[in-house]
Amino acid sequence: MSVTTTLIEISVIMSIMFAILFFMYYKYLTGKTEADVLADENNYYDYGSYLRENKRKGGFLSTNNFILNDSKSIGMRYIMTALTFFFIAGSFGLLMRVSLIQPNPTLFSGREVLYDVLTTEHATLMIYMWALGGAMGIAYYLLPSFLKVKADKYGSISSTAYWIYLLGGVFILLSRTSTRWYFYPPLALQLNPYGAGAYNWLAVIGLEMIFIGITIAAIVVVRMIILDRGENVPLTKMPLFAWSVLFTLLMFLASAPFLMSALVMLFYDFFNPIFFTGVAGASSPLSFTELFWIWGHPIVYIAILPEFGLIYEIIPKFTGKKIFSYTSGVIGLALLMPLSELVWGHHLLNSGFGLQWGLFFSTASFLVVIPSAITIFNYIASLWSADKIRLSTPMLFVVNGIFDFIIGGITGVMQAMLVVNIQVHGTYWVTGHFHFIFMGITTGIIFASVYMLWPTITRGRKYDQHLATWHFTLTAIGSFVMSMGWTVGGFLGMPRFVSGYFARFQVYQDIAIAGGVIIGIGQLFFLANLIKSLLDEPSTTTNNAFEDEYTGDENEVGSNEPEPLKNPTAVGGE
Amino acid sequence: MNKKMKIEAMWIIGVLVVLAAAAGLNVYTTGLPAFSIATKETSGTHINPSNHVIEVQGEQWAWVFTKENSTGIHTCTDSLTIHVNTTYTLVVSSTKGSHKLAVIHDLYIAQFDIQVYAVPGQNNTVTFTPIHTGTFIFECVEYCGYDHYIMRGYLTVVK
């Protein structure tokens, strides 16, 4: 076949593809224009909300979510992406946990690096795609109703940000990096299976893209909160969830540039190793670790702050009373923002920065207790002063989240003490500590919110209470058993991130494996619940309990006692 | 006193009790024999010349202990045997071994409450005196590549 024939064939194929693409774009534009006209005639400011409310489109799985650019559709996109990556990263976590059943490598013997790949992917995807993505999704979805946003003008920018973010996550998955989510450099620069994996550079690009995407989205959401609020929602009476998202995103915007610049320097090192190589004349590799943890500590608060705000929204629905103290709630959330920027050095207490460094960051870490305790006591007081608490699935997740956060928080404060840190740094204690918080608060509250949003995301179906209870029970028990096994074993010196370990630690590893398997089974109940609901016929309205309070036309938000749920069966109540 | 005030007072008292208990526990545990099995000080420059200096080099993937005395240079890989009631100073650093770059390791001796990073181009020191004989474990707890998990071994304290 001659070159000319090939060229002609290629050009014909390309022409056909362009014709198809043009036709798709034409159909999209026509439909959009029609919807725009309809929305305008019916006094909707954007066609997305018109379609959703009148045509029953835009549910959880609707492809409209990926075409329409309004905040609600983008929120649904983020939630769906987060859930998908949760299942992928969760299966990674389960597999690597099972591979530790014996002290010597079993499943991956001779290929131990697969354990490191799985762990790195599990950590990175869970933090950036599940915790961050889920929080962004719920913020995008709820804030327009909470704040009675007048005009949603930045949809196309948000959409672009979402696609950059998604591509970044896929790049991280494709890179199969084994560098830990730290990206500590002399190892991250070893582009071979013995170091960080051959495609670690792709992970660096992917992480940078996630940052770019979330930064754009953060600016849009902060603008929405500050400038686009409805006339009758003053800043001082904003829902606490809006406050928590505002603080989270400001924290993100304040700390992300450090790691973004560090990643650019790291990427340059792949071609011309001058920054973090650790050879004489270059900077110390520790300079990267500093830049990393200036970002890396705020991210762990970014993963829980929106969920703190969501708890403030969920509790009143199930107690029928307002939250105990709005002011201290805002103060608690607000204090976490500056304090989280002050404590990052406690991740490097043993690196040889000296005792003074350790004393400062150890003391600063203790200060974080104050806002956390304000928040937690606010929840407990709200529950305590309630006459009646309706314990349906979302509320069960909230109660379990508070319980887990207290254990995770106390272990966190303990490990910030200098002498305890030497004993537990780098061990499973730390893993247990943050899994208490991430399983209890991050995962639990996102699931609670998904259950609250259930009629909306499934377009008018109720969840199966039996399956939901099983999901909650197994998740709560499994995460407690897993984290507790790690915490105890870690205190005795069981190191993290190893594919083989001393035989004396086998009992703790096996306990953790049992917990991990229980969690994994529990998530199957969630999946079954989702599928079962979607297979049923719609049985209720698409309103959800979150937005009930805000759909009316009251003059002020949050001024009166919350009403009882309009649709209690939709969230498993009564 | 209304209900809210009462609850707030209980918060404050509860927090004070927890803080006092934590402080007491901290003071108590640092004085426990289990925690004073080794005494140590971390310092960047000062090494007492009477201490026995052991150079610890982390490489991918082994700990190499080197000591120089009047009889020559002794080297041990992934195991260390020391005398009881003798003060040792570990000078911990990282070498590249047969690889292109040296990476960060972290020497962790659990039962001695010793943990010190091995950073390329930086000598971190830690001084300790074992007061019990026995066999203890040490590990690398900073991920350092393919065979990270075998960077571990036994530390033996003999009479």
Next chain:
Amino acid sequence: MNKGKLGAVYGIVIVLLIGMSLTFVLSAPTSSGGGLLDPAGLKTKGTIDQTIYADAGGWNYSHGAINPTLYFPLDYKICFTVIEEDNLPHTLTLNKDSKYAPGTALTTYENGATALTLITTGQLTQIPGHSAKASYIFFQPGNYTYWCTVHPTTMLARIQVNGTASGSAATSIVSQPINQNSGNHHSSQSNPLISALNHFDSSSLSILIKTDQNILARDLPVF
């Protein structure tokens, strides 16, 4: 419009995505499993060719000493050429020798999870005269064994990797045997480790890891 079937589609898509991701991640390049991968970025000091003859009676059965101990310097890429001498299947398998004791005969090897099969039965043809090649770099000095998993009782021999002399080793195969007691000036103290190890429970000892070779094999200097 019944879109309820979307639920089933969603479930299938999730399961497919999980399966695809797991397959993809688990097929990440590793150093073994799919054949030995030359570690990129490693500095080798040179290449050493080593030819051995595979015969069910023993390695090098009709070529000089049977089951010869091979001496290699550290950091050299060792290219093994296995030439078949009979019509039986063989493998070339390596592992560390944690039970090494000087002066004793080699009777057993460490099989199991940690062994690395350089040349599998599939690479050999059971035709005398056929040869297969594989290479390996020894990172750490110490004692290793090489054997054939089909005939482990007869085809079993030692490899010693000399760490200390690697700087001066030429490109010839055989350097000096490792003096196991070099640098040890405390041999009069016998081996205090044996008694110390008795403090371990037996379960710890039963799964002795690779690093334990140092404790058991050599008389260690007491610092």
